[in-house]
Amino acid sequence: MILNGEAVRLAGFNRVSEHRFWGSSEPLEVLEKDIDLMKEAGANFMRIMHGTQNEKLIELCDTKGILLFEEINVRDLDNDEFRANYYPISKLKNKKSININSEDEEVLMLDEPYLKLKDKHDISVSGKNYALSKYWLKGMIERDINHPSIIGWSVGNELNNHKAYVIEAIDYIKKELDPYRLITCVSNSGQKEEYTPETDPNTYVDIIMHNMYRWQGEPQDILNTLRTKWPDKPIFISEFGFDPFPSTALDGDKEIFSEWTNHFRHKNEFVIGTSMWTFNDYRSGYAATTAEENRVWGIISSWRQKRRLFNRIKKEHSPVLDIQVSNIDFEKNTANIVMPIRDAGDYPSHSMRNYKLEYQFKNSKGETVLKQSHDLPNLTPKDGEWKSAISWGKLPEDILDFTISLITPTGYSRFDKTISFQKAITPEISQIIPGNNAVRILFDAVPNATEYFVTYTNAAGKELTSYRTITNAIEIDSLINKKVYSFKLYAVNDKGISKPSKTVGVTPNGNELPPIIWDAFIADRKLVIGYSSDFNDGDYTVQYGASSDNLDKEFVTNVRGMLSIDLNGEKEMFFKIKRNSDGKESNWSQMVKVITNQTK
Numbered sequence: 001m002i003l004n005g006e007a008v009r010l011a012g013f014n015r016v017s018e019h020r021f022w023g024s025s026e027p028l029e030v031l032e033k034d035i036d037l038m039k040e041a042g043a044n045f046m047r048i049m050h051g052t053q054n055e056k057l058i059e060l061c062d063t064k065g066i067l068l069f070e071e072i073n074v075r076d077l078d079n080d081e082f083r084a085n086y087y088p089i090s091k092l093k094n095k096k097s098i099n100i101n102s103e104d105e106e107v108l109m110l111d112e113p114y115l116k117l118k119d120k121h122d123i124s125v126s127g128k129n130y131a132l133s134k135y136w137l138k139g140m141i142e143r144d145i146n147h148p149s150i151i152g153w154s155v156g157n158e159l160n161n162h163k164a165y166v167i168e169a170i171d172y173i174k175k176e177l178d179p180y181r182l183i184t185c186v187s188n189s190g191q192k193e194e195y196t197p198e199t200d201p202n203t204y205v206d207i208i209m210h211n212m213y214r215w216q217g218e219p220q221d222i223l224n225t226l227r228t229k230w231p232d233k234p235i236f237i238s239e240f241g242f243d244p245f246p247s248t249a250l251d252g253d254k255e256i257f258s259e260w261t262n263h264f265r266h267k268n269e270f271v272i273g274t275s276m277w278t279f280n281d282y283r284s285g286y287a288a289t290t291a292e293e294n295r296v297w298g299i300i301s302s303w304r305q306k307r308r309l310f311n312r313i314k315k316e317h318s319p320v321l322d323i324q325v326s327n328i329d330f331e332k333n334t335a336n337i338v339m340p341i342r343d344a345g346d347y348p349s350h351s352m353r354n355y356k357l358e359y360q361f362k363n364s365k366g367e368t369v370l371k372q373s374h375d376l377p378n379l380t381p382k383d384g385e386w387k388s389a390i391s392w393g394k395l396p397e398d399i400l401d402f403t404i405s406l407i408t409p410t411g412y413s414r415f416d417k418t419i420s421f422q423k424a425i426t427p428e429i430s431q432i433i434p435g436n437n438a439v440r441i442l443f444d445a446v447p448n449a450t451e452y453f454v455t456y457t458n459a460a461g462k463e464l465t466s467y468r469t470i471t472n473a474i475e476i477d478s479l480i481n482k483k484v485y486s487f488k489l490y491a492v493n494d495k496g497i498s499k500p501s502k503t504v505g506v507t508p509n510g511n512e513l514p515p516i517i518w519d520a521f522i523a524d525r526k527l528v529i530g531y532s533s534d535f536n537d538g539d540y541t542v543q544y545g546a547s548s549d550n551l552d553k554e555f556v557t558n559v560r561g562m563l564s565i566d567l568n569g570e571k572e573m574f575f576k577i578k579r580n581s582d583g584k585e586s587n588w589s590q591m592v593k594v595i596t597n598q599t600k
Helices: 028-040 055-064 131-144 163-177 219-229 255-264 308-316
Strands: 010-015 045-048 067-071 086-088 107-109 113-116 150-157 182-186 208-212 235-240 271-276 324-329 334-340 356-362 368-375 385-391 401-407 413-420 429-434 439-443 451-457 463-465 473-476 485-493 504-506 517-523 526-531 537-545 553-557 562-566 572-581 592-595
Touching: 010 028, 010 235, 028 055, 045 271, 055 067, 055 131, 067 182, 107 131, 131 150, 131 163, 150 163, 163 182, 182 208, 182 235, 208 219, 219 235, 219 255, 255 271, 255 308, 308 413, 324 401, 324 413, 334 401, 368 385, 429 485, 429 504, 439 485, 451 473, 517 572, 517 592, 526 537, 526 572, 537 562, 553 562
Parallel strands: 010 045, 010 271, 045 067, 067 150, 150 182, 208 235, 235 271
Antiparallel strands: 086 113, 107 113, 324 334, 334 385, 356 368, 356 401, 401 413, 429 439, 439 473, 451 463, 451 485, 485 504, 517 526, 526 562, 537 553, 537 572, 572 592
């Protein structure tokens, strides 16, 4: 794709317009948060999924630099709304007797008023005229045509037997709405043998947008088939994904993302970009939906928290391969930097103009004690690498680590490298909640750790090590009730493993573990709590109050995944939560303090 005279290959996401509390009526703060996170993850493209969106989202993309394909919500031409035919009122014989303002009539305003035909109108039309789809296209394009972030329009998603519709819709856009932008219809069928250049609308689009999933076969086989059928068409992978995560938990990663991305590196250069499904988790009743009513496909949760996958994708989307730091000299206050740049055949690939390196030192409290930047020259994929020395001012003796980041002109980090000067600080266990043959270990983060794990001894006397987490909680199961277990917590960074925490003992008591609290905040005069759920859960009980010593109010609900409690303007609240599972009460969760716009 040529953008401002430069060949680029784009990388981005499909974003679903949904937040677990606000639903699809997202306030500006959610839109801003998502765009910021998307840019941090290296996105320069977003496919707005399956329908016209809040114009504020498009305005943010104009400002922040994210290219868009916008799409009308046409997914099945056999749905009832597309079975109906519309007819120009001017051509009706009895047009004078029709009141277009009547509640009994449905009228679409296209080039002229079109009436939805009913039996009483005594007229039949052979074939479909797709008036409703055209009406949606007209509304979307007329509203958004002047947004520079929009580079193309899509007339539908994953349609079957839709050649006639696509030809008519594309013709309508080019002749009456927008003759300049790219037009497509997103497909997931072009790789099938029965879909040929003679029968598939890929022949008529400006750019093939293909939704590619593992059920279709191997990625290279799919790409080969599409390229063989349409050798002159650029291909954009409009969706690709790898099945949902098992839960809302944040430790999920997908190594296969890196494997698939390699299909676009130094080969298949007709693939000009991709957008992953999905950027965010979203509420749904579709297949593989969790008990919390979420589809957990995102690199962030529905509560806008980063999964482990987020940092993987950030590195894969970076225009540089690494930031190599060597010869750190604390006497001269200098270091050498080498930054290998992705070449034109790599993915993604684009120039870097007005970028800078930003670097900082932190002390053992996690406080930034020095922060400086180094302006970079304009760099292109042909440059191979950039190298230079950096310098800094006087430092205190208490230095924990050094972080250097590649920063865009709009202030987003595209690559980060942290070098620790000591092993991770020893963490401490703050609380252990007992459960039924299980426990949940809670702790606070330390400034220079990237992961945590615990060790403990099982019933056979064998010392075991837990999984590693990027969060502040670890669950251990397969324990024996009424037996005492002792746990030690460790932190990890690039320098090594910390010393163990103080040993803390706990006895599983046979009650179920309480819900995991994903998030909690005060908004719109409500206390909002996001929490884990199981399919066998019954009621959830919250005790809350203005003081941790006086939880004098109680709220009970059977709604899974999220609850909201009306407040009287309080800015600070405390709460704990438990659940009823198969008729049995769980233990209480930890106490949580919630401040407006902040949770502790």
